[in-house]
Amino acid sequence: MRVQLMRSVLGDNSQIAQSNRQRWDEEGILALDFMGSPGSGKTSILERVVQELSARGISVKVIEGDVASANDAERIEAAGAEAFQINTGGGCHLHAGMVSRAMNELDLAGVDAIFIENVGNLVCPTAFKLGAHFRVVVASVPEGDDKPEKYPVAFREADVIILNKSDLLPYIPFDTERFWHLSDQLNSTAPRFTVSCASGEGIDELCEFIVEEIAKVKG
Amino acid sequence: MRVQLMRSVLGDNSQIAQSNRQRWDEEGILALDFMGSPGSGKTSILERVVQELSARGISVKVIEGDVASANDAERIEAAGAEAFQINTGGGCHLHAGMVSRAMNELDLAGVDAIFIENVGNLVCPTAFKLGAHFRVVVASVPEGDDKPEKYPVAFREADVIILNKSDLLPYIPFDTERFWHLSDQLNSTAPRFTVSCASGEGIDELCEFIVEEIAKVKG
Numbered sequence: 001m002r003v004q005l006m007r008s009v010l011g012d013n014s015q016i017a018q019s020n021r022q023r024w025d026e027e028g029i030l031a032l033d034f035m036g037s038p039g040s041g042k043t044s045i046l047e048r049v050v051q052e053l054s055a056r057g058i059s060v061k062v063i064e065g066d067v068a069s070a071n072d073a074e075r076i077e078a079a080g081a082e083a084f085q086i087n088t089g090g091g092c093h094l095h096a097g098m099v100s101r102a103m104n105e106l107d108l109a110g111v112d113a114i115f116i117e118n119v120g121n122l123v124c125p126t127a128f129k130l131g132a133h134f135r136v137v138v139a140s141v142p143e144g145d146d147k148p149e150k151y152p153v154a155f156r157e158a159d160v161i162i163l164n165k166s167d168l169l170p171y172i173p174f175d176t177e178r179f180w181h182l183s184d185q186l187n188s189t190a191p192r193f194t195v196s197c198a199s200g201e202g203i204d205e206l207c208e209f210i211v212e213e214i215a216k217v218k219g
Numbered sequence: 220m221r222v223q224l225m226r227s228v229l230g231d232n233s234q235i236a237q238s239n240r241q242r243w244d245e246e247g248i249l250a251l252d253f254m255g256s257p258g259s260g261k262t263s264i265l266e267r268v269v270q271e272l273s274a275r276g277i278s279v280k281v282i283e284g285d286v287a288s289a290n291d292a293e294r295i296e297a298a299g300a301e302a303f304q305i306n307t308g309g310g311c312h313l314h315a316g317m318v319s320r321a322m323n324e325l326d327l328a329g330v331d332a333i334f335i336e337n338v339g340n341l342v343c344p345t346a347f348k349l350g351a352h353f354r355v356v357v358a359s360v361p362e363g364d365d366k367p368e369k370y371p372v373a374f375r376e377a378d379v380i381i382l383n384k385s386d387l388l389p390y391i392p393f394d395t396e397r398f399w400h401l402s403d404q405l406n407s408t409a410p411r412f413t414v415s416c417a418s419g420e421g422i423d424e425l426c427e428f429i430v431e432e433i434a435k436v437k438g
Binding site for chain 1: 286311362
Protein backbone atom coordinates (compact mmCIF):
# COMPACT_ATOMS: atom_id res chain seq x y z
CA MET A 1 0.00 0.00 0.00
CA ARG A 2 1.38 3.40 -0.96
CA VAL A 3 0.23 6.70 0.44
CA GLN A 4 0.97 9.71 -1.68
CA LEU A 5 0.38 13.40 -1.14
CA MET A 6 -1.73 14.74 -3.98
CA ARG A 7 -2.18 18.35 -4.92
CA SER A 8 -4.97 19.32 -7.25
CA VAL A 9 -3.13 19.08 -10.56
CA LEU A 10 -5.92 20.73 -12.52
CA GLY A 11 -6.20 23.52 -9.92
CA ASP A 12 -2.47 24.24 -10.17
CA ASN A 13 -2.64 24.19 -13.95
CA SER A 14 -5.53 26.62 -13.96
CA GLN A 15 -3.63 29.11 -11.78
CA ILE A 16 -0.55 28.99 -14.01
CA ALA A 17 -2.75 29.32 -17.10
CA GLN A 18 -4.24 32.52 -15.64
CA SER A 19 -0.78 33.88 -15.00
CA ASN A 20 0.26 33.03 -18.59
CA ARG A 21 -2.77 34.91 -19.87
CA GLN A 22 -2.04 37.92 -17.67
CA ARG A 23 1.52 38.06 -19.01
CA TRP A 24 0.34 37.89 -22.63
CA ASP A 25 -2.28 40.59 -22.02
CA GLU A 26 0.24 42.86 -20.34
CA GLU A 27 2.73 42.43 -23.18
CA GLY A 28 0.07 42.79 -25.90
CA ILE A 29 0.70 39.32 -27.34
CA LEU A 30 -2.08 37.18 -28.82
CA ALA A 31 -1.75 33.49 -27.87
CA LEU A 32 -3.36 30.57 -29.72
CA ASP A 33 -3.30 26.91 -28.58
CA PHE A 34 -3.63 24.48 -31.52
CA MET A 35 -5.04 21.03 -30.66
CA GLY A 36 -5.81 18.09 -32.95
CA SER A 37 -5.08 14.45 -33.77
CA PRO A 38 -1.60 13.36 -34.85
CA GLY A 39 -1.35 14.22 -38.52
CA SER A 40 -4.31 16.59 -38.62
CA GLY A 41 -1.95 19.19 -40.07
CA LYS A 42 -1.33 21.56 -37.17
CA THR A 43 2.32 22.14 -38.11
CA SER A 44 1.50 22.59 -41.79
CA ILE A 45 -1.08 25.26 -40.94
CA LEU A 46 1.44 27.01 -38.68
CA GLU A 47 4.06 26.94 -41.46
CA ARG A 48 1.64 28.66 -43.85
CA VAL A 49 0.40 31.18 -41.28
CA VAL A 50 3.95 32.01 -40.13
CA GLN A 51 5.01 32.68 -43.73
CA GLU A 52 1.95 34.80 -44.44
CA LEU A 53 2.13 36.86 -41.23
CA SER A 54 5.92 37.34 -41.53
CA ALA A 55 5.36 38.71 -45.05
CA ARG A 56 2.99 41.26 -43.51
CA GLY A 57 5.66 42.30 -40.95
CA ILE A 58 3.95 40.60 -38.00
CA SER A 59 6.28 39.04 -35.44
CA VAL A 60 5.34 35.51 -34.43
CA LYS A 61 6.98 32.85 -32.22
CA VAL A 62 5.96 29.25 -31.82
CA ILE A 63 6.05 26.80 -28.91
CA GLU A 64 5.99 23.21 -30.17
CA GLY A 65 4.75 20.36 -27.95
CA ASP A 66 5.61 16.79 -28.87
CA VAL A 67 6.06 13.48 -27.14
CA ALA A 68 9.44 13.19 -28.87
CA SER A 69 11.59 14.72 -31.66
CA ALA A 70 12.24 18.32 -32.73
CA ASN A 71 10.81 17.79 -36.23
CA ASP A 72 8.06 20.37 -35.85
CA ALA A 73 10.28 23.10 -34.41
CA GLU A 74 12.69 22.57 -37.32
CA ARG A 75 9.83 22.93 -39.81
CA ILE A 76 8.63 26.15 -38.15
CA GLU A 77 12.12 27.67 -38.12
CA ALA A 78 12.50 26.81 -41.80
CA ALA A 79 9.21 28.70 -42.34
CA GLY A 80 10.76 31.76 -40.71
CA ALA A 81 9.77 31.98 -37.05
CA GLU A 82 11.72 31.18 -33.90
CA ALA A 83 10.38 27.99 -32.32
CA PHE A 84 10.86 26.46 -28.89
CA GLN A 85 10.42 22.69 -28.76
CA ILE A 86 8.97 21.06 -25.65
CA ASN A 87 9.34 17.26 -25.50
CA THR A 88 6.95 15.78 -22.97
CA GLY A 89 8.84 12.46 -22.87
CA GLY A 90 5.68 10.38 -23.13
CA GLY A 91 3.25 12.92 -21.68
CA CYS A 92 0.03 13.20 -23.65
CA HIS A 93 -0.57 16.97 -23.40
CA LEU A 94 1.12 20.26 -22.60
CA HIS A 95 0.34 21.88 -19.30
CA ALA A 96 0.48 25.56 -18.42
CA GLY A 97 3.76 25.30 -16.49
CA MET A 98 5.58 23.92 -19.54
CA VAL A 99 4.39 26.91 -21.56
CA SER A 100 5.33 29.35 -18.81
CA ARG A 101 8.90 27.95 -18.75
CA ALA A 102 9.11 28.00 -22.55
CA MET A 103 8.15 31.69 -22.56
CA ASN A 104 11.07 32.42 -20.24
CA GLU A 105 13.37 31.00 -22.93
CA LEU A 106 11.95 33.16 -25.73
CA ASP A 107 12.75 36.80 -26.33
CA LEU A 108 9.24 38.29 -26.40
CA ALA A 109 10.22 41.88 -27.20
CA GLY A 110 8.18 43.10 -30.16
CA VAL A 111 6.35 39.80 -30.56
CA ASP A 112 2.74 40.09 -31.77
CA ALA A 113 1.56 36.51 -31.46
CA ILE A 114 2.55 33.21 -29.86
CA PHE A 115 1.29 29.99 -31.42
CA ILE A 116 1.39 26.88 -29.24
CA GLU A 117 1.12 23.51 -30.94
CA ASN A 118 -0.14 20.99 -28.41
CA VAL A 119 0.73 17.27 -28.44
CA GLY A 120 -1.16 15.44 -31.21
CA ASN A 121 -4.13 14.16 -29.24
CA LEU A 122 -7.83 14.96 -29.50
CA VAL A 123 -8.62 13.91 -25.91
CA CYS A 124 -6.17 14.84 -23.14
CA PRO A 125 -5.13 18.43 -24.01
CA THR A 126 -8.75 19.59 -23.60
CA ALA A 127 -8.47 19.20 -19.80
CA PHE A 128 -5.40 21.43 -19.47
CA LYS A 129 -5.91 25.05 -20.47
CA LEU A 130 -2.70 26.90 -21.19
CA GLY A 131 -4.10 30.43 -20.85
CA ALA A 132 -4.24 31.12 -24.59
CA HIS A 133 -6.83 33.61 -25.90
CA PHE A 134 -8.06 30.99 -28.36
CA ARG A 135 -8.07 27.21 -28.25
CA VAL A 136 -8.04 26.13 -31.88
CA VAL A 137 -9.22 22.62 -32.79
CA VAL A 138 -7.84 21.29 -36.07
CA ALA A 139 -9.72 18.41 -37.69
CA SER A 140 -8.88 17.10 -41.15
CA VAL A 141 -10.86 15.57 -43.98
CA PRO A 142 -9.15 12.12 -43.93
CA GLU A 143 -10.11 11.67 -40.27
CA GLY A 144 -13.77 11.38 -41.24
CA ASP A 145 -16.88 13.53 -40.85
CA ASP A 146 -17.95 11.98 -37.51
CA LYS A 147 -15.11 13.37 -35.39
CA PRO A 148 -17.16 16.02 -33.51
CA GLU A 149 -19.58 13.31 -32.33
CA LYS A 150 -16.75 10.99 -31.26
CA TYR A 151 -14.55 13.60 -29.55
CA PRO A 152 -17.15 16.08 -28.28
CA VAL A 153 -15.16 17.80 -25.54
CA ALA A 154 -12.53 19.15 -27.95
CA PHE A 155 -15.20 20.68 -30.18
CA ARG A 156 -17.39 21.92 -27.32
CA GLU A 157 -14.48 23.80 -25.72
CA ALA A 158 -12.94 25.14 -28.92
CA ASP A 159 -12.78 28.89 -29.57
CA VAL A 160 -11.93 28.31 -33.24
CA ILE A 161 -12.62 25.23 -35.38
CA ILE A 162 -10.51 24.47 -38.47
CA LEU A 163 -11.32 21.78 -41.03
CA ASN A 164 -8.03 21.08 -42.79
CA LYS A 165 -6.99 19.21 -45.97
CA SER A 166 -10.01 20.34 -48.01
CA ASP A 167 -7.95 19.52 -51.14
CA LEU A 168 -8.53 15.81 -50.37
CA LEU A 169 -12.34 16.07 -50.55
CA PRO A 170 -12.47 14.66 -54.12
CA TYR A 171 -10.69 11.47 -53.03
CA ILE A 172 -12.38 10.65 -49.73
CA PRO A 173 -15.99 10.04 -48.71
CA PHE A 174 -16.55 13.01 -46.39
CA ASP A 175 -19.89 14.77 -45.84
CA THR A 176 -18.91 18.38 -45.13
CA GLU A 177 -22.47 19.30 -44.19
CA ARG A 178 -22.61 16.47 -41.65
CA PHE A 179 -19.27 17.53 -40.12
CA TRP A 180 -20.38 21.13 -39.56
CA HIS A 181 -23.83 20.04 -38.39
CA LEU A 182 -22.30 17.77 -35.71
CA SER A 183 -19.86 20.53 -34.82
CA ASP A 184 -22.66 23.13 -34.56
CA GLN A 185 -24.59 20.89 -32.18
CA LEU A 186 -21.69 21.16 -29.74
CA ASN A 187 -20.51 24.66 -30.50
CA SER A 188 -22.31 27.06 -32.78
CA THR A 189 -20.38 30.20 -31.83
CA ALA A 190 -16.71 29.41 -32.55
CA PRO A 191 -15.41 30.96 -35.77
CA ARG A 192 -14.80 28.25 -38.38
CA PHE A 193 -12.36 27.96 -41.21
CA THR A 194 -11.99 25.43 -44.01
CA VAL A 195 -8.38 25.35 -45.13
CA SER A 196 -5.88 23.46 -47.25
CA CYS A 197 -2.15 23.84 -46.88
CA ALA A 198 -1.73 22.21 -50.30
CA SER A 199 -4.03 24.54 -52.26
CA GLY A 200 -3.85 27.52 -49.88
CA GLU A 201 -7.64 27.64 -49.48
CA GLY A 202 -8.71 29.52 -46.36
CA ILE A 203 -5.21 30.55 -45.22
CA ASP A 204 -5.82 34.23 -46.01
CA GLU A 205 -9.09 34.23 -44.07
CA LEU A 206 -7.43 32.57 -41.08
CA CYS A 207 -4.57 35.10 -41.14
CA GLU A 208 -7.05 37.97 -41.42
CA PHE A 209 -8.82 36.69 -38.29
CA ILE A 210 -5.50 36.45 -36.42
CA VAL A 211 -4.50 39.98 -37.46
CA GLU A 212 -7.82 41.35 -36.19
CA GLU A 213 -7.41 39.56 -32.88
CA ILE A 214 -3.83 40.82 -32.49
CA ALA A 215 -5.20 44.37 -32.83
CA LYS A 216 -7.76 43.67 -30.07
CA VAL A 217 -5.11 42.32 -27.66
CA LYS A 218 -2.93 45.37 -28.30
CA GLY A 219 -6.02 47.48 -27.51
CA MET B 220 -3.97 20.08 1.26
CA ARG B 221 -5.56 16.76 0.33
CA VAL B 222 -4.19 13.35 1.21
CA GLN B 223 -5.41 10.51 -0.93
CA LEU B 224 -4.80 6.78 -0.82
CA MET B 225 -3.33 5.68 -4.15
CA ARG B 226 -3.12 2.16 -5.41
CA SER B 227 -0.79 1.38 -8.27
CA VAL B 228 -3.16 1.85 -11.19
CA LEU B 229 -0.75 0.37 -13.71
CA GLY B 230 -0.08 -2.60 -11.42
CA ASP B 231 -3.80 -3.33 -11.09
CA ASN B 232 -4.23 -2.99 -14.84
CA SER B 233 -1.41 -5.40 -15.50
CA GLN B 234 -2.97 -8.05 -13.23
CA ILE B 235 -6.36 -7.78 -14.91
CA ALA B 236 -4.67 -7.87 -18.34
CA GLN B 237 -2.99 -11.14 -17.37
CA SER B 238 -6.32 -12.58 -16.29
CA ASN B 239 -7.91 -11.46 -19.59
CA ARG B 240 -5.12 -13.23 -21.49
CA GLN B 241 -5.53 -16.40 -19.41
CA ARG B 242 -9.25 -16.46 -20.17
CA TRP B 243 -8.66 -16.00 -23.91
CA ASP B 244 -6.00 -18.73 -23.94
CA GLU B 245 -8.24 -21.14 -22.06
CA GLU B 246 -11.13 -20.51 -24.43
CA GLY B 247 -8.94 -20.63 -27.55
CA ILE B 248 -9.77 -17.08 -28.60
CA LEU B 249 -7.25 -14.81 -30.35
CA ALA B 250 -7.39 -11.21 -29.09
CA LEU B 251 -6.08 -8.15 -30.94
CA ASP B 252 -5.93 -4.59 -29.55
CA PHE B 253 -6.07 -1.93 -32.31
CA MET B 254 -4.52 1.43 -31.44
CA GLY B 255 -4.10 4.54 -33.58
CA SER B 256 -4.93 8.23 -34.01
CA PRO B 257 -8.52 9.39 -34.44
CA GLY B 258 -9.39 8.79 -38.08
CA SER B 259 -6.47 6.45 -38.83
CA GLY B 260 -9.05 3.95 -40.08
CA LYS B 261 -9.22 1.38 -37.28
CA THR B 262 -12.97 0.84 -37.69
CA SER B 263 -12.75 0.68 -41.49
CA ILE B 264 -10.09 -2.04 -41.23
CA LEU B 265 -12.22 -3.97 -38.75
CA GLU B 266 -15.25 -3.69 -41.07
CA ARG B 267 -13.26 -5.21 -43.93
CA VAL B 268 -11.64 -7.91 -41.78
CA VAL B 269 -14.97 -8.85 -40.15
CA GLN B 270 -16.59 -9.24 -43.58
CA GLU B 271 -13.71 -11.30 -44.93
CA LEU B 272 -13.39 -13.59 -41.89
CA SER B 273 -17.16 -14.07 -41.62
CA ALA B 274 -17.19 -15.16 -45.26
CA ARG B 275 -14.63 -17.80 -44.30
CA GLY B 276 -16.86 -19.06 -41.45
CA ILE B 277 -14.69 -17.57 -38.69
CA SER B 278 -16.57 -16.22 -35.68
CA VAL B 279 -15.46 -12.77 -34.57
CA LYS B 280 -16.70 -10.31 -31.95
CA VAL B 281 -15.61 -6.73 -31.45
CA ILE B 282 -15.21 -4.51 -28.38
CA GLU B 283 -15.34 -0.84 -29.34
CA GLY B 284 -13.75 1.84 -27.17
CA ASP B 285 -14.72 5.47 -27.67
CA VAL B 286 -14.88 8.64 -25.65
CA ALA B 287 -18.48 9.04 -26.79
CA SER B 288 -21.05 7.71 -29.30
CA ALA B 289 -21.90 4.20 -30.52
CA ASN B 290 -21.03 5.00 -34.16
CA ASP B 291 -18.28 2.41 -34.42
CA ALA B 292 -20.24 -0.45 -32.84
CA GLU B 293 -23.09 0.30 -35.28
CA ARG B 294 -20.66 0.14 -38.22
CA ILE B 295 -19.23 -3.19 -37.01
CA GLU B 296 -22.70 -4.73 -36.54
CA ALA B 297 -23.64 -3.60 -40.04
CA ALA B 298 -20.51 -5.43 -41.23
CA GLY B 299 -21.79 -8.62 -39.63
CA ALA B 300 -20.22 -9.08 -36.18
CA GLU B 301 -21.64 -8.53 -32.72
CA ALA B 302 -20.05 -5.45 -31.14
CA PHE B 303 -19.96 -4.20 -27.57
CA GLN B 304 -19.50 -0.44 -27.23
CA ILE B 305 -17.55 0.95 -24.28
CA ASN B 306 -17.86 4.72 -23.78
CA THR B 307 -15.09 6.03 -21.57
CA GLY B 308 -16.92 9.32 -20.92
CA GLY B 309 -13.84 11.42 -21.54
CA GLY B 310 -11.23 8.77 -20.67
CA CYS B 311 -8.35 8.71 -23.14
CA HIS B 312 -7.75 4.93 -23.29
CA LEU B 313 -9.31 1.57 -22.47
CA HIS B 314 -8.02 -0.30 -19.45
CA ALA B 315 -8.05 -4.02 -18.85
CA GLY B 316 -10.98 -3.93 -16.40
CA MET B 317 -13.24 -2.34 -19.01
CA VAL B 318 -12.41 -5.14 -21.42
CA SER B 319 -12.93 -7.80 -18.74
CA ARG B 320 -16.41 -6.44 -18.02
CA ALA B 321 -17.24 -6.19 -21.72
CA MET B 322 -16.31 -9.86 -22.18
CA ASN B 323 -18.83 -10.78 -19.49
CA GLU B 324 -21.52 -9.18 -21.66
CA LEU B 325 -20.59 -11.10 -24.80
CA ASP B 326 -21.50 -14.72 -25.52
CA LEU B 327 -18.06 -16.15 -26.26
CA ALA B 328 -19.19 -19.70 -27.15
CA GLY B 329 -17.64 -20.67 -30.48
CA VAL B 330 -15.86 -17.33 -30.91
CA ASP B 331 -12.50 -17.53 -32.70
CA ALA B 332 -11.25 -13.96 -32.33
CA ILE B 333 -11.94 -10.80 -30.34
CA PHE B 334 -10.94 -7.47 -31.84
CA ILE B 335 -10.66 -4.54 -29.46
CA GLU B 336 -10.66 -1.05 -30.91
CA ASN B 337 -8.99 1.28 -28.44
CA VAL B 338 -9.83 4.99 -28.06
CA GLY B 339 -8.40 7.03 -30.95
CA ASN B 340 -5.13 8.19 -29.40
CA LEU B 341 -1.53 7.42 -30.28
CA VAL B 342 -0.18 8.21 -26.80
CA CYS B 343 -2.14 7.06 -23.75
CA PRO B 344 -3.35 3.53 -24.70
CA THR B 345 0.27 2.37 -24.96
CA ALA B 346 0.63 2.47 -21.15
CA PHE B 347 -2.38 0.21 -20.51
CA LYS B 348 -2.06 -3.32 -21.83
CA LEU B 349 -5.36 -5.13 -22.18
CA GLY B 350 -3.95 -8.66 -22.32
CA ALA B 351 -4.40 -9.08 -26.08
CA HIS B 352 -2.06 -11.44 -27.97
CA PHE B 353 -1.24 -8.65 -30.39
CA ARG B 354 -1.18 -4.89 -30.00
CA VAL B 355 -1.78 -3.53 -33.48
CA VAL B 356 -0.75 0.04 -34.30
CA VAL B 357 -2.63 1.61 -37.22
CA ALA B 358 -1.01 4.62 -38.90
CA SER B 359 -2.37 6.18 -42.08
CA VAL B 360 -0.86 7.94 -45.07
CA PRO B 361 -2.53 11.36 -44.48
CA GLU B 362 -0.99 11.52 -41.00
CA GLY B 363 2.48 11.90 -42.53
CA ASP B 364 5.60 9.74 -42.77
CA ASP B 365 7.19 11.04 -39.56
CA LYS B 366 4.72 9.49 -37.12
CA PRO B 367 7.04 6.72 -35.78
CA GLU B 368 9.61 9.35 -34.81
CA LYS B 369 7.02 11.57 -33.14
CA TYR B 370 5.10 8.83 -31.30
CA PRO B 371 7.87 6.27 -30.65
CA VAL B 372 6.32 4.33 -27.76
CA ALA B 373 3.33 3.16 -29.81
CA PHE B 374 5.60 1.82 -32.55
CA ARG B 375 8.20 0.36 -30.17
CA GLU B 376 5.57 -1.64 -28.28
CA ALA B 377 3.53 -2.75 -31.29
CA ASP B 378 3.24 -6.44 -32.18
CA VAL B 379 1.83 -5.60 -35.61
CA ILE B 380 2.17 -2.35 -37.59
CA ILE B 381 -0.37 -1.37 -40.25
CA LEU B 382 0.02 1.50 -42.69
CA ASN B 383 -3.51 2.31 -43.86
CA LYS B 384 -5.02 4.43 -46.68
CA SER B 385 -2.38 3.46 -49.24
CA ASP B 386 -4.90 4.50 -51.95
CA LEU B 387 -4.20 8.14 -51.00
CA LEU B 388 -0.47 7.92 -51.80
CA PRO B 389 -0.90 9.57 -55.24
CA TYR B 390 -2.46 12.68 -53.65
CA ILE B 391 -0.25 13.26 -50.61
CA PRO B 392 3.49 13.83 -50.13
CA PHE B 393 4.38 10.68 -48.15
CA ASP B 394 7.75 8.91 -48.28
CA THR B 395 6.88 5.23 -47.69
CA GLU B 396 10.53 4.27 -47.40
CA ARG B 397 11.10 6.91 -44.71
CA PHE B 398 8.04 5.73 -42.75
CA TRP B 399 9.20 2.10 -42.64
CA HIS B 400 12.80 3.12 -41.97
CA LEU B 401 11.74 5.17 -38.91
CA SER B 402 9.45 2.34 -37.85
CA ASP B 403 12.24 -0.26 -38.22
CA GLN B 404 14.56 1.80 -36.04
CA LEU B 405 12.07 1.35 -33.18
CA ASN B 406 10.76 -2.10 -34.00
CA SER B 407 12.15 -4.31 -36.73
CA THR B 408 10.37 -7.53 -35.71
CA ALA B 409 6.64 -6.70 -35.77
CA PRO B 410 4.83 -8.01 -38.86
CA ARG B 411 3.86 -5.12 -41.11
CA PHE B 412 0.98 -4.63 -43.51
CA THR B 413 0.19 -1.90 -46.00
CA VAL B 414 -3.56 -1.76 -46.52
CA SER B 415 -6.34 0.27 -48.09
CA CYS B 416 -9.97 -0.15 -47.14
CA ALA B 417 -10.93 1.71 -50.33
CA SER B 418 -8.99 -0.45 -52.81
CA GLY B 419 -8.80 -3.59 -50.65
CA GLU B 420 -4.99 -3.73 -50.88
CA GLY B 421 -3.45 -5.85 -48.13
CA ILE B 422 -6.73 -6.95 -46.50
CA ASP B 423 -6.28 -10.57 -47.65
CA GLU B 424 -2.74 -10.70 -46.25
CA LEU B 425 -3.89 -9.26 -42.94
CA CYS B 426 -6.75 -11.80 -42.73
CA GLU B 427 -4.36 -14.64 -43.59
CA PHE B 428 -2.10 -13.59 -40.71
CA ILE B 429 -5.08 -13.49 -38.32
CA VAL B 430 -6.26 -16.94 -39.44
CA GLU B 431 -2.80 -18.41 -38.82
CA GLU B 432 -2.65 -16.84 -35.37
CA ILE B 433 -6.13 -18.16 -34.51
CA ALA B 434 -4.85 -21.66 -35.32
CA LYS B 435 -1.89 -21.16 -32.96
CA VAL B 436 -4.10 -20.01 -30.06
CA LYS B 437 -6.38 -23.00 -30.56
CA GLY B 438 -3.22 -25.19 -30.47
